[in-house]
Amino acid sequence: MFDTEKINELISLYVIPWSINIVTALLIFIIGRIVISILIGILGKVMGRTKLDSILIEFTQTIAKVLLLIFVIVAALDQLGVNTTSLIAVLGAAGLAIGLALQGSLQNFAAGFLLLVLRPFKAGDYVEAAGTAGMVEKISIFSTILRTPDNKEVTVPNGSIYSDNIVNYSARDTRRVDMVFGISYGDDLKKAKEVMMAALTSDERVLEDPAPNVAVSALADSSVNFIVRPWVKTEDYWPVYWDMTEKIKVELEANGMSIPFPQRDLHIFNEKA
Incomplete structure (x- = not known):
């Protein structure tokens, strides 16, 4: 025979609280995702009214979405009783290690961000930078693609471009x-x-x-x-x-x-x- 009293005690001590925590964590995650989508949409509309490059707008939305999603996941895990302080510390250490390993890429990323914000050139301009010259085909967050007069495609890291002189032959009328x-x-x-x-x-x-x-x-x-x-x-x-x-x-x-x-x-x- 099952001990009804012990079963009721287990249910009241573990099953019900954990069920409530799981449901609450799922609600936090689901509602958080919905709120994030709304906020990212608003951010895109606000930035779309400016003269910022579409690549920069999309990139900013992606970064904001990832950061907000991490916040929602941490909040959901905290509701489940996970030690989020230790988790945040681990994420911070992992981020530092990744940052050191990808130092060159982060430099290109920062330079690409500045190029998209400051806009010393745009697609279609003929520029000379980082020891090469050509028409700008595409500006991405890590590199810029130039097309030379003899129709060669040159991919130049943004860090090299931003650390050197930039001559824009198309900037003036x-x-x-x-x-x-x-x-x-x-x-x-x-x-x-x-x-x-x-x-x-x-x-x-x-x-x-x-x-x-x-x-x-x-x-x-x-x-x-x-x-x-x-x-x-x-x-x-x-x-x-x-x-x-x-x-x-x-x-x-x-x-x-x-x-x-x-x-x-x-x-x-x-x-x-």
Whole structure:
């Protein structure tokens, strides 16, 4: 025969309290998940109204979700009587060990976070950073993908980018094209300047403001050098550079001027014995 009194005592001492604790822990976990989803949704909407990158918004939501979920799990375990103080200490030690093991990755992560917040460049910009240059294809939290002019894909760690100088060639609407042309010492300087300026002003891509500049820059060993500096829209930089290099050479030669190149005179002496 079962001892009814002992069974009732066991039920009252263990079964009922544990049942209540388990149900309460499950309610904490379920309700916590629902609240987390609501809070993450609100966070996404608030951040979506800003100019922050979508990658940064998604990443922030993920981090917030993980942290809140850990808090809910700890609260549920505490309801079950688990020593959460020791658990938190273990998680902290594990986090420290993981952090030391992934020090390089954490550096890239921090740099990626700053790149997404400060936005020194965006997708589509042509940049020079970390010893390479190319168009930005994608910015992720750990690395940035660049596409070089010869269509190579380069994955650059964000830590390397942020620790180096970043040159963004697409940041401004206009750029100055810097070119140098040399003419012979016997050529007419004034006429050469007029020919170069006429070549610049005849091109619709050359901006009137700021005005293009043509000036003598150096009296070199073999030539008189001119600096030729038109301002253009950023997307027209290379087309204008290439076209002007050809056009100015052709125009100078058509007007009787030559572009000299370094030469040496060789004198041979024939000594008789």
